[in-house]
Amino acid sequence: MDWDKLRIFHAVADAGSLTHAGDVLHLSQSAVSRQVRALEETLNATLFHRHARGLILTEQGELLFDATSAMIKRLDAASARIRDSEEEVFGELKVTTTIGFGSLWLAPRLPHLYEKYPDLKIDLMLEERVLDLPMREADVAIRMKEPSQADLIRKKLMTVKMRLYASPGYLEQNPTPNTLDELHRHRLICQNPKSTQVGAGATLVSSLLANEVPSLLTVNNYFGVLQATLHNLGIGVLPDYVTEDFPQLVRILPEIESTEVPVFLAYPEELRQSKRITAFRDFVQDEIITHRKKMRELAAG
Structure with a gap:
């Protein structure tokens, strides 16, 4: 099978348009169209549904696109290895x-x-x-x-543990909790236990929320949790490595932490x-x- 035709087909499928594919390949729209038609004739199959808004892959087109995608990734891997200099x-x-x-x-x-x-x-x-x-x-x-x-x-x-931290500014305005029962007087900042995250973090958050924390802020990543914690919004559930770059954070309830990640x-x-x-x-x-x-x-x- 002609690699040039496959390469052009892949560009068209990726762009969803003959014109946009031609721009990427530096070919005219008519030249791209001819190559696609020739490939369809070779395979005796229709690869695209054509309509006014662009091109959509047929079932046969999807199969071929999966194959060309895998080929291109393998070629990229080979190219990367070839380009690596010894020095x-x-x-x-x-x-x-x-x-x-x-x-x-x-x-x-x-x-x-x-x-x-x-x-x-x-x-x-x-x-x-x-x-x-x-x-x-x-x-x-x-x-x-x-x-x-x-x-x-x-x-x-390495291994990481999720722990509780607060900013000095927050603790100036709110008494430091000394027991888990006192956590209900504070706002907890964490990832939602249903969001994608490490299991140990989700387990720790679920156990903390079981204490009927009245005020809560959930963020879908730890960067957001950190920013909210640094800005005095509450007590954050964070990975322990953040204390290296943010040593001002104060660890809360040191006996509470996740299992090792x-x-x-x-x-x-x-x-x-x-x-x-x-x-x-x-x-x-x-x-x-x-x-x-x-x-x-x-x-x-």
């Missing part, structure tokens, strides 16, 4: 992790990575959805549980030799060592 680290690296960890821990430390490798292009994808690494939705992931996908290299980085770094087996992956992995490991040292210092007072 230099450059090019794009797609990194995925959760919104909380990515915004509160990883992003503030990226300057250290760019200082060493200024030609890197990091595409940081922050979302709770688990992206498919073998299908190259991302190159490397930091996840709050051990990855279950096959053909992945994985390394445990493991943090794993993972990447596809086929990228084992990638210089960019190696650079990122070493950077994260170095930052973890520094982080552990600072956390020990904070714990020691």
